Amino acid sequence: MACKITQGIDESCEEQLSVGGADQTFWVGYLSDLDTAFSLLQTADISTIDFGAYGGLYRMDGKKFQHQFGSELVVSAGGNKSYTHTAIVKLLSDSTTDDKTLQNLNLGQDIFIVYQTNNNVFKILGAGKGLTSTADVENTGQTGDADTTDTVTLTGSERTKPLRFSLAGGYSATLARLEDYEI
Numbered sequence: 318m319a320c321k322i323t324q325g326i327d328e329s330c331e332e333q334l335s336v337g338g339a340d341q342t343f344w345v346g347y348l349s350d351l352d353t354a355f356s357l358l359q360t361a362d363i364s365t366i367d368f369g370a371y372g373g374l375y376r377m378d379g380k381k382f383q384h385q386f387g388s389e390l391v392v393s394a395g396g397n398k399s400y401t402h403t404a405i406v407k408l409l410s411d412s413t414t415d416d417k418t419l420q421n422l423n424l425g426q427d428i429f430i431v432y433q434t435n436n437n438v439f440k441i442l443g444a445g446k447g448l449t450s451t452a453d454v455e456n457t458g459q460t461g462d463a464d465t466t467d468t469v470t471l472t473g474s475e476r477t478k479p480l481r482f483s484l485a486g487g488y489s490a491t492l493a494r495l496e497d498y499e500i
């Protein structure tokens with residue numbers, strides 16, 4: 318079977334005015350908390366997240382221009398192709414409760430993350446198989462201006478690029494929906 322594209326890409330003037338980076342806020346959820354799995358067919362943007370009775374999203378706030386989210390095509394020796402989804406987030410843990418939250422985040426095996434680019438586009442990492450923590454680094458540094466945040470890296474292998482999440486009402490409606498999902 319030949320896999321072929323079914324349409325081209327037309328770059329508009331708006332797309333040429335694109336800002337890099339991610340917003341300071343992102344949300345963490347668990348695939349095991351979903352009543353209905355995300356559709357990976359990519360026939361349209363994801364517009365709803367169907368949580369079970371006690372499921373929802375956990376809001377995480379860091380500093381602006383600190384987080385990095387992405388995907389990379391991986392080609393195995395046998396020719397299989399997949400995407401490695403990666404989230405590198407910087408969070409300031411300033412209490413025992415925050416320490417426990419980071420420790421529990423690092424134990425998760427089926428994490429998905431909803432993040433917002435600086436172009437107000439929302440995407441979902443780990444929608445199919447989930448992400449797991451592969452690193453958490455915290456240091457005091459040597460000088461008073463050193464970075465004392467936790468830098469957490471979550472990764473996972475997926476069949477698709479990060480899924481887009483949007484509602485018909487645009488940016489404001491999409492953000493409001495995500496906030497409605499917050500626990």
